[in-house]
Amino acid sequence: MAKKEVGYVELEWTCPNCKTRNPGLTKTCQSCGSPQPADVEFQSKADEHLLQDEAKIKQAAKGPDIHCGFCGARNPADAVICAQCGGDLKEGKARQAGKLLGDLKAGTSTTTKCPNCAAENPANAQICSGCGAPLNAADKPVGNTNKGLSKGCLIALGAAGLLVLIGVICMISMSLKKTDKTGSLNEMEWKREIAIEVYGPVEKSDWKDSIPSNAVMGICSDRVRTTSSSYVPNSVEVCGEPYKVDKGNGVAEVVQDCEYEVHDDYCDYTVEDWHSGDPLVAAGSGPNATWPPANLSNNQREGSRSENYKLIFIANGDQYSYETSDYAFYRQAEPGSVWKLTINGFGAVVSAEPAK
Secondary structure: OEEEEEEEEEOEEEOOOOOOEEEOOOOEOOOOOOEOOOOOOOEOOOOEOOOOOHHHHHHHOOOOOEEOOOOOOEEOOOOOEOOOOOOEHHHOEEOOOOOEEEEOOEOOOOEEEOOOOOOEEEOOOOEOOOOOOEOOOOOOOOOOOOOOOOHHHHHHHHHHHHHHHHHHHHHHHHHHOEEEEEEEEEEEEEEEEEEEEEEEEEEEEEEHHHOOOOOEEEEEEEEEEEEEOOOOOOEEEEEOOOEEEEOOOOEEEEEEEEEEEEEEEEEEEEEEEEEEOOOEEEEEEOOOOOOOOOOOOOOEEEEEEEEEEEEEEEEOOEEEEEEEOOHHHHHOOOOOOEEEEEEEOOOOEEEEEEOO
């Protein structure tokens, strides 16, 4: 998935000396004149608009600012010597960049209340219009803004998880529990089945370029067949919501994760092919089982064969059944014979053998 550049928005930082909010591109506090410390983080503004000033955009594209290793002054990324003390910026430290700052909130209509006089000010105001006091930056979550679960929800989820765990333990315990019983064989039932395949018209669907040349075409519809990180013919660009990435210089780059959905024709068609028909089935009781007669026409053929045999026992007044696909084992049984049965906690017979 490719990233698409949308533009830049200016961030802000709060002066640790006087608590004034300052535009991200300013290097000193506009209220008290203190230089921005290297450990002060940039924050998103309450109202965000893409930068239109070409000079600011050019400055934003330079990358993380460098704080001088001698005097601590903040310098542009492409500076070689410190603008304040003339020191070599090779000894400086570039600000951290790349932090995700959440979705772009363009044109948000909000206000900020002054903590000193309670006057309402525009969301991005840094000085109160009523009393001149600095307006502190609002505490806003950044990055992942999903709300956490409440304590009650966490307790409920924990209780539900515990019940599921108890249920799993009980099921395992019941399946592992084994009881031996002696029972007499009461009934014998068998069923044999032959799958039949028929050659004839079959309705199918596939991408147009994968359909056999001898097929009869039906209705086609336009669908997304695959995705691409770059443009290819017959593709449509699809992008996610714009989000901000800290550039480390008082500005965030606004980007979108985009991909190209490649469209193609997906069609119904009819073609002559082998397909499943009605199976042949034989069923009965007693020790002797037979296969159903297979009288096939020219457009039919045999598929797979399956067989199932059921022995029904009576033990201590209760009825139990045991199923197998082993005809030789089934033939060992005869009504009234005595068998040793192993039964699990769910009442199912897991093994059976004639008593000696």
